[in-house]
Amino acid sequence: MSFLALPPPYDFDLSTERFRAFGVDLANLWHEGGLHRIVGGREIRIERAPGGVDVDPLDDETRAVVLKLLGAEFELDPFYAWASGQPVLAGLVLRLAGFRPPLAPDPFESLVTSITAQQVSLFSAFAIRNRMTERFGDRGRHAYAFPARDRLARATEEQLVAVGFSVRKAEYVIGLARAEIDLDALAPLDDDEIRTRLTAIRGLGPWTAEWFLARHLARPRAWPAGDLVLRKAADVLYGLDVYELGRRLDPFQNLSAHYLLTGTRVVPAAA
DNA sequence: ACCCAGGCATTGG
DNA sequence: CCAATGCATGGG
Numbered sequence: 524m525s526f527l528a529l530p531p532p533y534d535f536d537l538s539t540e541r542f543r544a545f546g547v548d549l550a551n552l553w554h555e556g557g558l559h560r561i562v563g564g565r566e567i568r569i570e571r572a573p574g575g576v577d578v579d580p581l582d583d584e585t586r587a588v589v590l591k592l593l594g595a596e597f598e599l600d601p602f603y604a605w606a607s608g609q610p611v612l613a614g615l616v617l618r619l620a621g622f623r624p625p626l627a628p629d630p631f632e633s634l635v636t637s638i639t640a641q642q643v644s645l646f647s648a649f650a651i652r653n654r655m656t657e658r659f660g661d662r663g664r665h666a667y668a669f670p671a672r673d674r675l676a677r678a679t680e681e682q683l684v685a686v687g688f689s690v691r692k693a694e695y696v697i698g699l700a701r702a703e704i705d706l707d708a709l710a711p712l713d714d715d716e717i718r719t720r721l722t723a724i725r726g727l728g729p730w731t732a733e734w735f736l737a738r739h740l741a742r743p744r745a746w747p748a749g750d751l752v753l754r755k756a757a758d759v760l761y762g763l764d765v766y767e768l769g770r771r772l773d774p775f776q777n778l779s780a781h782y783l784l785t786g787t788r789v790v791p792a793a794a
Numbered sequence: 795a796c797c798c799a800g801g802c803a804t805t806g807g
Numbered sequence: 808c809c810a811a812t813g814c815a816t817g818g819g
Contacts, residue, residue, distance in 0.1 A: 638802095642799070730801055752800045
């Protein structure tokens with residue numbers, strides 16, 4: 524059990540809320556007060572600790588993945604300073620102080636997760652994704668590794684349909700797994716170039732590309748305007764069109780989106 | 795038995 | 808170019 528510091532402020536319970544909000548997530552498993560995940564073929568456990576987390580076991584690879592997973596790279600101080608003068612967000616950053624949006628450490632996992640969440644409720648998406656993970660991912664003591672890209676490249680549409688995918692989404696996932704694109708090579712590119720390359724792939728639309736920028740690459744200006752919950756928040760909380768709100772939140776669209784979405788769950792009265 | 799849910803590609807005008 | 812349509816499951 525080794526301590527891993529996170530940049531202050533950091534609130535473990537708020538920052539891991541997403542892993543509990545929609546039921547079980549086998550690849551990011553909440554179990555007995557800690558978060559379990561497979562890193563480098565081994566299961567790790569992450570627990571709350573003052574000023575950061577305790578991680579067991581912890582090596583260099585695990586350190587990097589956990590920092591990514593827990594959103595260590597977000598700069599909260601400039602966001603809070605800006606948000607304190609903003610309607611709605613001023614209240615949310617007080618109520619959600621220390622919330623760091625969790626990120627998807629792996630690009631393929633990020634995209635497949637989004638495909639499963641397209642159009643359907645997140646409860647439904649988690650159920651289907653868990654059956655896929657159980658079927659195609661390696662099992663640890665408690666958690667499962669998210670299915671590897673080369674494993675899904677060898678899967679058949681029928682196998683994915685059997686775990687609850689629509690035929691269309693099964694085609695998307697297998698097509699992505701088998702595509703030529705090097706997903707790690709996207710990281711140095713600018714936002715628009717990444718949007719263009721991702722949406723050229725069948726099954727990856729603007730919403731999916733934007734969440735990739737937001738939840739995998741932590742790009743500050745990523746703004747999933749097509750997101751149903753975000754559109755609703757823009758309308759109900761601001762009385763604005765979601766695109767207009769996105770312009771007003773520049774250059775903090777990503778953190779704003781996460782605070783608005785988490786706020787609707789954690790602070791339903793204020794958001 | 796409905797209806798909706800953190801989209802997308804496809805088809806038809 | 809924009810509107811309409813099908814998709815499969817889980818929860819209400």
